Amino acid sequence: MEDLPYALLSHSDGSRGLPKRYEDIIKQHFKIIYLEELNNNKDLYAPKIQALLLWWHRPVVTKELLDSLPNLKVISSSGAGVDHMDLKLISTYGLKVTNTPGLGDDSTADMAMALMLASARNVVQGNAISHAPDTRDFDFNWVGEDITESTLGIIGMGSIGYAIAQRAKAFRMRILYHNRNRRAVEEESAVAAEYCSNMADLLQQSDFVMVAVKLTPQTDSMIGRDQLQMMKATAILINISRGQVIDQAALVDALKQGVIKAAALDVTYPEPLPRNHPLLSLKNLIVTPHIGNATDKTRRKIIQKVAVNAARILKGLPVNDIVEAK
The missing domain is CATH 3.40.50.720 (NAD(P)-binding Rossmann-like Domain)
Incomplete structure (x- = not known):
C-alpha cells in the first residue's frame, strides 16, 4: 500500500x-x-x-x-x-x-429559491402562528407575494446566479441581471434573462433582488442606502453571497421604515450576529446560518x-x- x-x-x-x-x-x-x-x-x-x-x-x-x-x-x-x-x-x-x-452551485441556488419563497409566502411567520399556544383562528385575509410571473433581479450572474436563473425560469419569472461581464446571448436566451448594464435599472424594476456576488473590494457594501432607496417598497432583498456586500445598518433602517418590504439573508457580518443586533429584532427579516451549500x-x-x-x-x-x- x-x-x-x-x-x-x-x-x-x-x-x-x-x-x-x-x-x-x-x-x-x-x-x-x-x-x-x-x-x-x-x-x-x-x-x-x-x-x-x-x-x-x-x-x-x-x-x-x-x-x-x-x-x-x-x-x-x-x-x-x-x-x-x-x-x-x-x-x-x-x-x-x-x-x-462550482460544487455548491445547485445546493446554494436551491437555498436562494427557498429564501425567496419563504419570505414571499410568509412561511416563517406562518409556522410561528401555527405553533403558537394562543392561536385560535387563522387570518385568511393575511396574504403574501406571488413568485410566479414576478420580476427577479440577480446581481452577480456567475455560476450560482445562473443556476438561480434556471430555477426562476420555471416560475415564469421575468429575469433581469447585472454582472461585471455580460453573458453570451445563447446563455441569456436559455433562461430568458435581460442584461442591465446599470444596476439601478435592475433595482427599480425588480420585485425580488437576489445578491450572488463574490466579496471583493468592489462589492463590499455595494447595497447601501442609495441602492435600497431605488428598490420598490414592495420588493424583497435576498443575500446568499457574503454579509459584507450589504450595508447592514442601512438595511435595518430600510426594513424599519418600509423602504423595502422584507429581506432574507443566509449570510451576515459577523456570523453569527451579536444577540442584541437590531436586525434580529425585525419581523420582516429571515436570517439563516450560512447554510447555502449545506x-x-x-x-x-x-x-x-x-x-x-x-x-x-x-x-x-x-x-x-x-x-x-x-
Whole structure:
C-alpha cells in the first residue's frame, strides 16, 4: 500500500470541525493530523505535514502556522470563496492554493429559491402562528407575494446566479441581471434573462433582488442606502453571497421604515450576529446560518475535491482549481 502523506486539519466534529463521517474520504489520500496533535508534538508531526486542508476556514492560516510547517506544499480550501485567506502572505512561502468552485452551485441556488419563497409566502411567520399556544383562528385575509410571473433581479450572474436563473425560469419569472461581464446571448436566451448594464435599472424594476456576488473590494457594501432607496417598497432583498456586500445598518433602517418590504439573508457580518443586533429584532427579516451549500451530498463532493486537489498537487499532477494571489 502506498505510504500516504500527512495532512493537517483543524479538529474533528463540533460546529467547525471535519465531521467524522467524512474522515474516510480524506484517509484515501492522507494520514490526518489534527491541530491539537500537532501542538502536542510539533517535533514529530510538523516536518511530516505537506498539506493543509481547510474545512470552512479552519484552521486560520497565519504566519505563525506557516512558519511551523517547513515542508508544507499546498493549502486546499473548501468552498469557492478565498476571502478568509491572506493570499499574498501565502504566496511568499511558495505554496499552491486550491479551492472547490462550482460544487455548491445547485445546493446554494436551491437555498436562494427557498429564501425567496419563504419570505414571499410568509412561511416563517406562518409556522410561528401555527405553533403558537394562543392561536385560535387563522387570518385568511393575511396574504403574501406571488413568485410566479414576478420580476427577479440577480446581481452577480456567475455560476450560482445562473443556476438561480434556471430555477426562476420555471416560475415564469421575468429575469433581469447585472454582472461585471455580460453573458453570451445563447446563455441569456436559455433562461430568458435581460442584461442591465446599470444596476439601478435592475433595482427599480425588480420585485425580488437576489445578491450572488463574490466579496471583493468592489462589492463590499455595494447595497447601501442609495441602492435600497431605488428598490420598490414592495420588493424583497435576498443575500446568499457574503454579509459584507450589504450595508447592514442601512438595511435595518430600510426594513424599519418600509423602504423595502422584507429581506432574507443566509449570510451576515459577523456570523453569527451579536444577540442584541437590531436586525434580529425585525419581523420582516429571515436570517439563516450560512447554510447555502449545506447538504450531505454537496459536502461529500466538496471534501472529496479538497483531498484530491491537494493529493494531485503533491504528485505533480495538473489541478484546475488553483487560486492565484492578486
